[in-house]
Amino acid sequence: MSYRTNPDRILENIDRARNRDAENAGLYVERQAMGRDLDTEIPDIDATTTERLKRVFGILESAYTKAAGR
Incomplete structure (x- = not known):
């Protein structure tokens, strides 16, 4: 699977971006199920x-x- 179609990598990048945005805003967000x-x-x-x-x-x-x- 290529980088563009690999769902795991896409979701991982989304999670990283969300965590980075939350940290920059000074927020702590619990993302555990x-x-x-x-x-x-x-x-x-x-x-x-x-x-x-x-x-x-x-x-x-x-x-x-x-x-x-x-």
Whole structure:
């Protein structure tokens, strides 16, 4: 993947810029996701791997969104 299309690098650069801006403004911003905020449930015993992966990525996305919004 090139630099322009690598989502991890793009998000890392956005985070760095936000942190730098917050530090320059003299603000302390907590950007850590909390496990208790995720409000998750245990998947069914017969859940397929695909269903479990969709659940995991959905949880990660919501946690990142909450952390980035703080």
